[in-house]
Amino acid sequence: MAAVAELAGVTITRGTSVLLDSIDLTIFEGERWVVLGPNGAGKTTLLQVLAAHMYPSDGVVGLLGDVVGTVDVFELRPRIGLTSAALADRLPRGERVLDVVVSAAHAVLGRGNEEYEQMDLEQARNLLSDLRIDHLADRTFGTLSEGERKRTQIARALMTDPELLLLDEPAGGLDLAGRESLLLTLSELFVDPDAPATVLVTHHVEEIPEGVTHCLLLADATVVAEGPIRETLTDENLSRTFDMPLHVTELDGRWSARSVSRHG
Ligand SMILES: Nc1ncnc2c1ncn2[C@@H]1O[C@H](COP(=O)(O)OP(=O)(O)OP(=O)(O)O)[C@@H](O)[C@H]1O
Numbered sequence: 001m002a003a004v005a006e007l008a009g010v011t012i013t014r015g016t017s018v019l020l021d022s023i024d025l026t027i028f029e030g031e032r033w034v035v036l037g038p039n040g041a042g043k044t045t046l047l048q049v050l051a052a053h054m055y056p057s058d059g060v061v062g063l064l065g066d067v068v069g070t071v072d073v074f075e076l077r078p079r080i081g082l083t084s085a086a087l088a089d090r091l092p093r094g095e096r097v098l099d100v101v102v103s104a105a106h107a108v109l110g111r112g113n114e115e116y117e118q119m120d121l122e123q124a125r126n127l128l129s130d131l132r133i134d135h136l137a138d139r140t141f142g143t144l145s146e147g148e149r150k151r152t153q154i155a156r157a158l159m160t161d162p163e164l165l166l167l168d169e170p171a172g173g174l175d176l177a178g179r180e181s182l183l184l185t186l187s188e189l190f191v192d193p194d195a196p197a198t199v200l201v202t203h204h205v206e207e208i209p210e211g212v213t214h215c216l217l218l219a220d221a222t223v224v225a226e227g228p229i230r231e232t233l234t235d236e237n238l239s240r241t242f243d244m245p246l247h248v249t250e251l252d253g254r255w256s257a258r259s260v261s262r263h264g
Pocket residue numbers: 014015017018019037038039040041042043044045046203
């Protein structure tokens with residue numbers, strides 16, 4: 001099985017700050033990773049590296065068979081789907097949902113004068129259906145609920161048939177029903193053998209969808225632990241990551257965590 005991403009000794013510095021410190025990570029086709037860690041740990045920075053939006057200050061980043069820095073990133077980026085709150089903010093509020101999705105095929109943020117091929121339109125409609133928002137195709141992006149916007153973004157990220165899908169806090173800010181329903185949709189995607197390798201960033205173990213295979217725990221710019229999720233997401237590793245005694249449980253592929261009472 002081919003490696004989709006290979007990070008070796010990747011360090012990112014800005015001024016005197018170290019955002020990522022000597023990260024080693026290999027992601028293979030078919031793997032679904034979750035990156036967990038507290039605020040400021042470096043999760044979004046790691047996603048930016050995996051999206052070829054940030055170059056390492058030190059170390060080597062291999063993406064989809066190429067070494068970042070030696071290839072044209074504008075050819076690399078369309079092969080990687082990314083969703084994040086920052087990208088969502090840049091999507092035009094007045095744009096039709098179908099156009100928000102289909103315009104990704106042309107690597108633009110809004111629909112301009114591009115001639116959309118019939119095939120692209122069909123694919124966009126199929127993705128809206130997979131993400132269960134086909135009924136919203138003609139609504140404007142700005143009128144959607146938070147959950148509907150997240151689904152639109154994921155459909156947009158999948159539009160270019162990416163080989164790597166990066167999701168930055170896809171369930172962040174959703175209510176319980178919104179979260180559970182989005183996690184179900186993501187689980188359906190994760191069990192599809194044709195779905196791209198995926199990296200999902202979150203602060204909460206409750207936001208890990210069923211079907212996630214691997215876990216990377218990040219704290220203070222460094223890896224606390226990484227590997228297959230059941231071996232990695234342990235009480236000890238999670239407690240070290242969040243710097244408090246935590247107890248983690250798994251039931252049918254879903255996770256929860258709570259603090260360990262100091263009062264016995
Ligand atoms: N340009 C920069 N210069 C200096 N420090 C930066 C810069 N960009 C980010 N940082 C810092 O790097 C650290 C990691 O940021 P990052 O956004 O990757 O963390 P995160 O784990 O995604 O956090 P959160 O969960 O709060 O979103 C933070 O402390 C942040 O303040």
